[in-house]
Amino acid sequence: MSAEWNRLLTRLRELNDLSGAATLLAWDQEVMLPPRGVPARARQSAALAGVRHERLCDPELDALIEACAGDRLDAVDAAIVREARRARDRAVKVDRSLVTELAEATSLAQQAWAQARERSDWPGFAPHLTRVVDLKRREAAAIGCGAEPYDALLDDFEPGARAADLAPLFARLRMELADLLATVTTAARGDKAAGDPGALLTGDFAVAAQEQLSREVLAAMGFDPSAGRLDVSAHPFTSATSRGDVRLTTRYDQRDLRVGLYATIHEAGHGLYEQGLPAELEGTPVSDCASLGIHESQSRLWENLIGRSREFWTCWAPRARRLFPAALAHADAEDLHRAVNVVRPSLIRIEADEITYNLHIVLRFELERALLAGDIQVAQLPALWDAGMRQSLGVTPARDAEGVLQDIHWASGLFGYFPTYALGNLYAAQFHAQAATELPDLPDLVSRGQTGPLLDWLRRKIHVRARLWSAAELCRDVTGRDLDTEPFLSHLRRKFGQLYGL
């Protein structure tokens, strides 16, 4: 190791440590912070973001990166230099004042969003969102990567992705999903005698017992409690201040068992990825997910491909009956499998079924892309949202809380983030199909609660590769082909074909 290389690593580790501290500030704001602490927290987040930005833009870091880039580097070190360059290149294009303004504005907007959602008070949130959109447009213009403003933001979450490539992919997906939705809805209508299979899981489910179930499923999935936590927040999320401190949040709904359980499984999928990042890369910029699409593939694989499978309920039905004897006394695995796979156009993205979920995403993608381009304004969002929901899902929110106010993302400045959810669904199905080929007894293992071999496969194929490879490279290496909609659509056709007797 050259002296330069050591100095570069020291600087990169400091940047990583400052990020970890910023992650804690954000987690704490969602889970712990009392309301009157919000303004100071916004300033603290801004101060940290400012320091980190200053460090990234330091000419000495620049010199070290370029000095080390000239060395003969192995693949890992080359990836470290590549990611250091990438972070620096984005940072130097953005003024420090914009960075701190954004940190403070989004911190305040998140708080305003939480209150606005509670009261369904769009006018209370709109000025905050206008401010955030304005700042994000300035940021996108400064970064200027890709063919349109949106690309600069998208690229931060899904390196290399471009809106113009996603648009046709999403259009195809929407068409196929609309077809499938129509078929399933027709079949369900013809089978009215079946009633609503989901009614089984709505009613009265004590939160303490729900939490117990969540914790047991989490343990069975292999989540290491000595390197993480599970808490409650308004909007479930996962964040890691380090690979030894991976924090999941969930949200229990006493009237619906599905809400908390699947939020926990989803976030645990994210958490297992974070806990599986390799120790030897810790502190470097490649100790990160390949992309947020890949991150989401892990959460969706566990939530949908495993958690909403018949085999999952073969394993967990007896335990669920014991925990909720009044409600589930006569429920078998088949009943529970049906109850968690009701297909029905609905208002809330995070509670959507596997067929309609991506339709929620496509709407958000189109709206935020147009916002960034300046083609629409924040004031138009509620009307455009409602019209979009009507058009693609045939439902209209009665209140903004169930419409445009439902997600925290825009308040947090996360434009270009939603598409990674749809990509995650596609990656999840493609990875799962491959895992099923390589682990032929996978269904049987899942039905016995033995998901260790699957976790091991994900660890080896995906987690330990961290950000050494791009999402596209990872996909080709793991599955032998480029990302495609087919494994996802096949999975849906097979599963819902069976469930609805198509």
Next chain:
Amino acid sequence: MSAEWNRLLTRLRELNDLSGAATLLAWDQEVMLPPRGVPARARQSAALAGVRHERLCDPELDALIEACAGDRLDAVDAAIVREARRARDRAVKVDRSLVTELAEATSLAQQAWAQARERSDWPGFAPHLTRVVDLKRREAAAIGCGAEPYDALLDDFEPGARAADLAPLFARLRMELADLLATVTTAARGDKAAGDPGALLTGDFAVAAQEQLSREVLAAMGFDPSAGRLDVSAHPFTSATSRGDVRLTTRYDQRDLRVGLYATIHEAGHGLYEQGLPAELEGTPVSDCASLGIHESQSRLWENLIGRSREFWTCWAPRARRLFPAALAHADAEDLHRAVNVVRPSLIRIEADEITYNLHIVLRFELERALLAGDIQVAQLPALWDAGMRQSLGVTPARDAEGVLQDIHWASGLFGYFPTYALGNLYAAQFHAQAATELPDLPDLVSRGQTGPLLDWLRRKIHVRARLWSAAELCRDVTGRDLDTEPFLSHLRRKFGQLYGL
């Protein structure tokens, strides 16, 4: 406002925001962090400490301070310059590497201490403490304030205090307390028929009901829950990431109602001070306590002068009986007052009565002063601790967990901190005596649970003055005289004279 003044304030606010972030990292480590997250947290704390130190040592800050010091300043602005100078003067004497080494070493030592205390494993903790002591001695030598190494550390917590002045004060206190202890112990021995009045509050007290009581007392004291939290940690403490986010922790012992209740009241006293710092000073270096002795005066005033008074139990006995009907069915205010005022030499500082408490402090003061001077070594601590306990209290710890390992302070690098507890007791009694003069119906108010006027008095006299004045100035202004042992000793003689019929 000159341009320089605005630039100075901007820099001071950033320093304050970085401190707030560091406070959160430390709080989270004690209350939330999973064990495997500790090493990364140590690095994160070190990174923040390094950044903050670098900012304090920036020649531009220096230039701004000196430019502004030349202006005609009002009292508040002059105090801001004075405190900015003080922080800078300390910082520039210490190498950045020592700052980050200390941050990391103390973060790791705290974790080691928690494990070592649990297992009473002194050898597991000793190497960490040796490292911390070594670093603190280097820090003290670098700062070089006062007549001996200890003074440099003491001055950080109690500006202007010197070990050579505290030593005779503490010697006098020890003598008086030993006398009083002997008198009370003799009286108690003569009254064996009374049994142990404390037995009333030992037994089985459901933690949920204890938490309920704690929360009700907290609310009655005037703690604003929208600007703070109450959590549980191994070692109760208070920390504030801002005046809108004041975090108390407590610790419940199912077998002893006193432990959790008085920990909560004590920390709430600290918390009320933090919540009472004036909004208009927020973000400046004078938005802080006058000294830790003054801070501790607030916790001890509420804990002992109010919480352990007969009037407190006149108010709270009915509620305690309802919450713990089995144990307290026949307990009246007098019984409860006696139960929380048992004088008995014991091993654990934070559970000590008002007479013996300061004896615990004097021992720690003497040991840490000698450690810093290099007169004793870490390896000698357990034996010296036990000998000191025997000599001043007549009791000997059976395990190091109940002896030298009981406090987190040294692991955290907090040498020079303990004396502020004894000073706090003295200030508390002197302030309370003054409050009783100015609020003649104070006992009556307390017995009716109306402590609002007292809080208001503390707010006006102490809290809003923040760090504008020194502890000594504050004491003279509020009470008309310098700090003295007499109000404290008078309080003890009056109270225990009554209780033990002296």
